[in-house]
Amino acid sequence: MTPPQRRRRDPDPEPSQQPPKEGEGKNPERLYIITGPDGERAPLDLVTLIVARAEPPSSATPEQSAVLRMCRAPLAVAEVSAYLSLPFSVVTVLLTEMLAAELVQARAPIVRQHLPDRSLLEAVMHGLQRL
Amino acid sequence: MDFNGSDTIPGPRAEDHLPHTTTAAAKIVIVGGFGVGKTTMVGSVSEIKPLTTEETMTQAGIGVDDNYGSDTKTATTVAMDFGRIRITDQVVLYLFGTPGQERFWFLWNGLFEGALGAVVLVDTRRLEVSFEAMGRLEERGVPFVVAVNTFPDGPRYPLDDLRGALDLPPEIPIVECDVRRRASSRDVLMTLTRFLHDLALAGNLT
Ligand SMILES: Nc1nc2c(ncn2[C@@H]2O[C@H](COP(=O)(O)OP(=O)(O)OP(=O)(O)O)[C@@H](O)[C@H]2O)c(=O)[nH]1
Ligand SMILES: [Mg+2]
Numbered sequence: 070m071t072p073p074q075r076r077r078r079d080p081d082p083e084p085s086q087q088p089p090k091e092g093e094g095k096n097p098e099r100l101y102i103i104t105g106p107d108g109e110r111a112p113l114d115l116v117t118l119i120v121a122r123a124e125p126p127s128s129a130t131p132e133q134s135a136v137l138r139m140c141r142a143p144l145a146v147a148e149v150s151a152y153l154s155l156p157f158s159v160v161t162v163l164l165t166e167m168l169a170a171e172l173v174q175a176r177a178p179i180v181r182q183h184l185p186d187r188s189l190l191e192a193v194m195h196g197l198q199r200l
Numbered sequence: 201m202d203f204n205g206s207d208t209i210p211g212p213r214a215e216d217h218l219p220h221t222t223t224a225a226a227k228i229v230i231v232g233g234f235g236v237g238k239t240t241m242v243g244s245v246s247e248i249k250p251l252t253t254e255e256t257m258t259q260a261g262i263g264v265d266d267n268y269g270s271d272t273k274t275a276t277t278v279a280m281d282f283g284r285i286r287i288t289d290q291v292v293l294y295l296f297g298t299p300g301q302e303r304f305w306f307l308w309n310g311l312f313e314g315a316l317g318a319v320v321l322v323d324t325r326r327l328e329v330s331f332e333a334m335g336r337l338e339e340r341g342v343p344f345v346v347a348v349n350t351f352p353d354g355p356r357y358p359l360d361d362l363r364g365a366l367d368l369p370p371e372i373p374i375v376e377c378d379v380r381r382r383a384s385s386r387d388v389l390m391t392l393t394r395f396l397h398d399l400a401l402a403g404n405l406t
Binding site: 070071072073074075076077078079080081114115116117118120135138139141142143144145147148150151152153154156157158176177178179180181185186187189190191192193194195196197198200 | 309
């Protein structure tokens with residue numbers, strides 16, 4: 070039996086950061102627009118870690134209070150989204166406001182480098198071995 | 201949802217709290233066509249009960265453009281499941297089982313851009329369902345390994361035939377696995393990490 074045949078692809082020289090535009094084919098688009106207080110896209114990644122800086126103030130909204138309680142220990146933005154049952158983009162907006170109000174702190178993720186970090190990869194191998 | 205009810209506070213169980221010393225998280229993505237075992241793999245290696253993050257998007261109406269604008273769009277929810285493994289007191293690793301439909305990937309900003317690498321799952325009964333995922337990783341320059349999720353009724357191809365069919369260069373690892381087993385899924389992640397480490401070594405020599 071012969072398996073189906075694939076053709077390797079070349080790296081995209083200019084990877085398009087933009088999602089496909091509306092009306093171009095059948096591509097979907099996000100329902101919510103992600104912007105921060107000044108209209109800036111929030112620099113939050115799925116695995117940016119969020120940590121509460123304070124107890125919920127009396128002025129906090131129910132969502133803010135929930136975030137502050139669950140983020141007493143570090144929690145990734147994706148986890149906040151999962152526990153609140155809110156779309157990732159909505160949580161990004163919520164957290165951007167909370168960062169601006171200094172209610173929470175963000176710890177930037179480790180991202181793939183041009184030259185990967187060998188000591189990190191060694192730590193990952195050891196961590197996996199223990200699993 | 202009522203976030204105020206004291207007995208319904210959402211959040212992780214006490215035993216799932218990350219230590220305060222955790223400074224940074226890294227991510228690995230698990231990709232492949234429909235039903236190849238992405239969700240199963242996330243569940244078998246995760247130290248926490250797998251979670252789901254959703255994104256809601258609109259789907260432009262079918263075909264003909266009309267004058268009703270956004271009213272005619274239907275909202276669709278796309279879900280992505282993920283799990284977590286603690287690596288050290290400072291580092292935690294997240295694993296994302298991406299949606300089978302690759303055109304939804306853009307919904308999560310930076311999902312691939314920052315990922316350390318990817319695992320492409322293939323099912324030998326339907327190799328072609330994972331081709332698109334592989335191609336997109338190549339376009340984006342995301343390093344990956346291929347894991348053959350062995351279903352009992354799937355054909356077994358010699359490794360060379362499989363490498364030829366997938367048009368993969370010799371350095372990209374291809375491993376067999378049973379994603380239902382934690383040790384097997386863990387070994388796939390080890391293979392990926394070792395591969396990334398080799399890439400790092402090669403990069404540093406030049
Ligand atoms: N026999 C066997 N069945 C498996 C294996 N892995 C997954 N399955 C089954 O295959 C089905 C699909 O697995 P999923 O993990 O849901 O696959 P998926 O890639 O997440 O699927 P989508 O999210 O729908 O694209 C499930 O019913 C699994 O129980 C395997 O290694 N062996
Ligand atoms: Mg799935």
